[in-house]
Amino acid sequence: MSATPPFPPTHAAALAALHRFVPEAGARYATRRNFDLGPGRHHAVSQLSPYLRHRVLTEEEVLHAVLARHSPETADKFIQEVFWRTYWKGWLELRPSIWQSYRSQLLRQIDRVQSEGGLRQRWQAACTGETGLDCFDTWAQELGRTVYLHNHARMWFASIWIFTLQLPWELGADFFLRHLLDGDPASNTLSWRWVAGLQTRGKAYVAQPENIARFTEGRFTPAHDELNTAAAPLDGPPPPPPLSPPAGGRMEADLPTLFVLHEDDLSPGWLLDSGLRPAGTALLSSGARLSPLDPAPQVTRFRADLVQETADRWQAQLGPTRPARTAGDIAAMAAELGAEQIVTAHAPTGPVAEILQELDNVVQLLRPYDARAWPHARAGFFKFRKSIPSLLAALNLPA
Numbered sequence: 001m002s003a004t005p006p007f008p009p010t011h012a013a014a015l016a017a018l019h020r021f022v023p024e025a026g027a028r029y030a031t032r033r034n035f036d037l038g039p040g041r042h043h044a045v046s047q048l049s050p051y052l053r054h055r056v057l058t059e060e061e062v063l064h065a066v067l068a069r070h071s072p073e074t075a076d077k078f079i080q081e082v083f084w085r086t087y088w089k090g091w092l093e094l095r096p097s098i099w100q101s102y103r104s105q106l107l108r109q110i111d112r113v114q115s116e117g118g119l120r121q122r123w124q125a126a127c128t129g130e131t132g133l134d135c136f137d138t139w140a141q142e143l144g145r146t147v148y149l150h151n152h153a154r155m156w157f158a159s160i161w162i163f164t165l166q167l168p169w170e171l172g173a174d175f176f177l178r179h180l181l182d183g184d185p186a187s188n189t190l191s192w193r194w195v196a197g198l199q200t201r202g203k204a205y206v207a208q209p210e211n212i213a214r215f216t217e218g219r220f221t222p223a224h225d226e227l228n229t230a231a232a233p234l235d236g237p238p239p240p241p242p243l244s245p246p247a248g249g250r251m252e253a254d255l256p257t258l259f260v261l262h263e264d265d266l267s268p269g270w271l272l273d274s275g276l277r278p279a280g281t282a283l284l285s286s287g288a289r290l291s292p293l294d295p296a297p298q299v300t301r302f303r304a305d306l307v308q309e310t311a312d313r314w315q316a317q318l319g320p321t322r323p324a325r326t327a328g329d330i331a332a333m334a335a336e337l338g339a340e341q342i343v344t345a346h347a348p349t350g351p352v353a354e355i356l357q358e359l360d361n362v363v364q365l366l367r368p369y370d371a372r373a374w375p376h377a378r379a380g381f382f383k384f385r386k387s388i389p390s391l392l393a394a395l396n397l398p399a
């Protein structure tokens with residue numbers, strides 16, 4: 001197996017991956033998506049998440065491509081999965097305090113790791129894949145090597161981390177965020193909460209040996225006494241009530257403008273089409289703020305490379321460009337250019353949004369797709385799902 005992950009940081013590679021996968025997005029995806037056959041054999045799923053997460057490809061583009069080939073009924077399962085991403089993002093956008101409390105609990109758990117030797121050893125063994133549990137260790141090492149994990153492996157891994165190894169869920173979410181190329185504040189934090197039983201309160205996801213054996217086609221056959229199969233959900237406070245969805249700002253097309261191209265939205269065509277003519281562009285990648293611990297170098301490099309590649313493709317319309325890591329970098333560039341406004345695509349809850357919040361005069365423009373979808377993310381996915389037909393209808397999909 002190659003040590004090089006199959007995710008070149010380019011739009012062309014993202015499009016090629018989409019076109020390769022589209023024929024599989026119908027019945028085959030529905031029947032095979034839960035099977036994890038191991039690295040190099042994830043052909044039943046799209047592996048588009050590193051590109052979708054950074055919006056090198058947008059959800060709309062992917063839905064368009066799939067529905068040009070399949071009926072909504074045949075591709076129903078795949079469409080729903082794409083909307084899970086949209087839903088989690090909207091849900092966290094309406095409850096940003098969940099991200100803030102995850103971050104502060106993570107700091108607390110990292111302190112514990114430093115002061116409690118036993119916890120530190122168990123955490124290190126889990127991160128390096130040396131717990132003695134064959135399936136878990138293999139997934140930890142696969143993640144380290146390929147910077148991707150199949151969805152089912154993520155569920156089993158998180159469940160074993162929390163219930164069998166009895167490690168704090170925040171440390172597991174952080175381990176994923178630092179190693180996944182698609183590491184995402186919403187999908188990651190809320191999926192870990194869901195496995196733990198904090199998201200759908202009282203209902204945890206507890207990995208079962210038979211399920212692992214079946215969906216790995218016998219690659220792993222953990223014994224019953226190796227896994228804690230009768231675990232109770234973790235206890236925690238109920239989620240706060242939803243806030244109002246973000247309204248999105250309005251730019252003044254005639255003002256001298258600095259554009260911030262950031263890693264949460266790397267498809268700037270819609271902004272340029274709506275009249276944005278920047279005097280210059282700051283290229284914002286927040287890799288270093290992902291975690292108090294060091295992210296995997298592949299993750300920070302992938303993000304920075306994707307931002308740079310996007311800037312190269314749109315170079316003619318961006319003015320002079322320069323990498324930025326902090327609010328101070330952005331403010332300095334705005335001052336040098338004499339910019340009177342800073343315009344950017346709305347950054348959802350997470351490190352990029354935190355950097356932008358440190359600036360005064362930022363206009364964050366909200367994609368119509370997000371503006372339509374996020375208000376439906378007030379409750380569970382079951383309710384959100386009912387709005388999928390109307391959200392699809394708004395996309396002007398092929399007849």
Ligand SMILES: Cc1cc2nc3c(=O)[nH]c(=O)nc-3n(C[C@H](O)[C@H](O)[C@H](O)COP(=O)(O)OP(=O)(O)OC[C@H]3O[C@@H](n4cnc5c(N)ncnc54)[C@H](O)[C@@H]3O)c2cc1C
Nearest residue numbers: 045046047048049081082085151154182183184187188191
């Ligand atoms: C504990 C845990 C942590 C996770 N952390 C992340 C994360 O940090 N970043 C991330 O992008 N996804 C995360 N997921 C969701 C999901 O596992 C990945 O999006 C999916 O495995 C990506 O692989 P794919 O592109 O081959 O998916 P496919 O099966 O081909 O699905 C197509 C697309 O639908 C979306 N999607 C599919 N499943 C989910 C899901 N369960 N939740 C949200 N969106 C989904 C993704 O955009 C994906 O690219 C996590 C899931 C779990 C259980």
